[in-house]
Amino acid sequence: MDTYETLNSALVKLFRDVMDLEEQAIINSEYCDITNNDMHVIEAVGLEEPRNMSTIAKLLSVTVGTLTIAMNSLVKKGYVNRERGKEDRRVVYISLSEKGKRAYRHHEEFHRHMIDEILRDLTKEETEALVKSLAKLDRWFRRFQES
Numbered sequence: 001m002d003t004y005e006t007l008n009s010a011l012v013k014l015f016r017d018v019m020d021l022e023e024q025a026i027i028n029s030e031y032c033d034i035t036n037n038d039m040h041v042i043e044a045v046g047l048e049e050p051r052n053m054s055t056i057a058k059l060l061s062v063t064v065g066t067l068t069i070a071m072n073s074l075v076k077k078g079y080v081n082r083e084r085g086k087e088d089r090r091v092v093y094i095s096l097s098e099k100g101k102r103a104y105r106h107h108e109e110f111h112r113h114m115i116d117e118i119l120r121d122l123t124k125e126e127t128e129a130l131v132k133s134l135a136k137l138d139r140w141f142r143r144f145q146e147s
Contacts, residue, residue: 018114025110031103033077039107041070042079042100050083050093061145079103 044059057067079100085091
């Protein structure tokens with residue numbers, strides 16, 4: 001197999017495997033009412049100050065309309081709180097409820113465990129090379145999205 005085929009196969013397989021593993025790990029009996037995509041919306045809302053819908057949509061690379069559909073579901077299920085701006089009532093701010101914060105931390109723990117396991121058997125040099133390569137890959141994806 002040449003370099004192109006090896007990289008293409010590895011990237012496609014890694015993406016699929018991470019999504020599958022993440023779904024198996026984070027969508028458990030406590031969080032059986034949400035999807036992997038819902039969990040990524042929860043991650044984008046974050047634990048800090050409330051964020052407006054436009055900011056969250058940009059983080060997720062989706063339209064505000066698409067995000068609104070997901071947000072309606074998460075509000076109904078009790079994961080997020082929606083509040084109109086005090087100064088500008090047109091602006092909608094989103095924050096995590098206590099249930100949403102627990103889901104966020106659960107998701108974060110999966111990622112922490114995944115990274116710890118990946119790094120466990122790598123040398124310092126291999127870790128540095130992996131970080132550098134993934135940063136370049138990420139920059140390429142960002143440029144591709146913007147064009």
